[in-house]
Amino acid sequence: MERVWYVAYGSNLSLARFRCYLAGGRPAGGMREYVGCRDKRDPERIVRFDVPGGLVFAGESKTWGGGMAFYDATAAGRVACRAYLVTIEQFGDVAAQEMRRPPGGEFARDLAGLLGDVESVHTMGPGRYETITRLGMRAGVPMFTVTHGDVAELEPVAPSATYLWWLSTGLREAHGWDDDRIADYLAAAPGAKGSWSESEIAAIASNAQP
Numbered sequence: 001m002e003r004v005w006y007v008a009y010g011s012n013l014s015l016a017r018f019r020c021y022l023a024g025g026r027p028a029g030g031m032r033e034y035v036g037c038r039d040k041r042d043p044e045r046i047v048r049f050d051v052p053g054g055l056v057f058a059g060e061s062k063t064w065g066g067g068m069a070f071y072d073a074t075a076a077g078r079v080a081c082r083a084y085l086v087t088i089e090q091f092g093d094v095a096a097q098e099m100r101r102p103p104g105g106e107f108a109r110d111l112a113g114l115l116g117d118v119e120s121v122h123t124m125g126p127g128r129y130e131t132i133t134r135l136g137m138r139a140g141v142p143m144f145t146v147t148h149g150d151v152a153e154l155e156p157v158a159p160s161a162t163y164l165w166w167l168s169t170g171l172r173e174a175h176g177w178d179d180d181r182i183a184d185y186l187a188a189a190p191g192a193k194g195s196w197s198e199s200e201i202a203a204i205a206s207n208a209q210p
Contacts, residue, residue, distance in 0.1 A: 003044070004091050006082040007135055007145035008070035009055065011163060013170025015046065021094045022086075029162040029210030032063040038104045043084035048080045048174045051135055053104045057191025058154035063098075067157030067191040069167065071147040073133065081135075081176040082184065091144065098129045098146050128129035158195035161204050168205035173200055179205040 012018040017027045022043075024036025046143055054075025057067030086094070093103035111125075135143040148154060168182045177185070183202040186192050192201070 002088060003085055003141055004088055005047075005138055005141055005143040006043075006086050006091050006094060006171070007051075007083045007143050008080050009071050009079050009081045009145065011064075011166035011170060013080070013174050014166055015042075015173065017166055017170065018043075021097055022090065027063070027166065029165070030063045031065070034097055035103055036209070037090045039087060039090050039093075040088075043086050045085040047083050047138065048081070049083065049138075050080050050126065053079045054076065055079055055161045055189040056151050056154065056156060057189055058148075058157050059165060060157065064160045064163035064166075066160035066163060068129075068163070069159070069189075070151045070154065071133065071145055072151040073147075074152065079090070080171055080175055080177075081145075082170065084106075085137065085141065095129075095132065095146050131180070156191035156193075158191055162210040164192070164196065164204050165202055165207060165210040168201070 008018060009026070012021070013198050019025070019042070020027050020036070022037050023040040053071055053073045054077045056070045056072050056075070058070055059068045060066070061068045079083040096103050096105065103187045129146045129148065130148040131147055131166045133145050133147055135145055137143065164186060169187060171177045171182050171185070182205045183198040186201050187196055187198045
């Protein structure tokens, strides 16, 4: 196995934002500079799809402030995703950065080495984004995403406006959704629900930049 699909459902739905993980840099409105992968090339292919489950905002993002998006496979509904075909090395480096570890280090190498053995879920550690979940196959290549080991134990937290803007940008870019559909989708997620109205999210989505 030389290639895998990295499945995004949060701000990485936007290719420009995902490129910060690949090539390095700071996303607009973000508070964190990313080192990038050892292999800084763009994904070989990009596809859109959705999976059963739900989106939950929780924790505290060091990049955006406010809650971060997590994939809850046990929730009812559908989660809009975007999959990037990358090398196993790139996946290890991206996941290491999500887990606030250095790309190219022992952790990234160990993670890349075990992907072939992950049949469902594998938890690397206790952190927020330290669980690898397999989401099936596409074109004969396995698909993986990164989330929390038990999303149900997380307390919902409202996301920041900047984070919502990046999610909105990614949903429009990947799925072609308009502002109203984006707002309906995001406003229903725990954390955003009751904290952001659909009209407020639609206004954020319509902005040119965060």
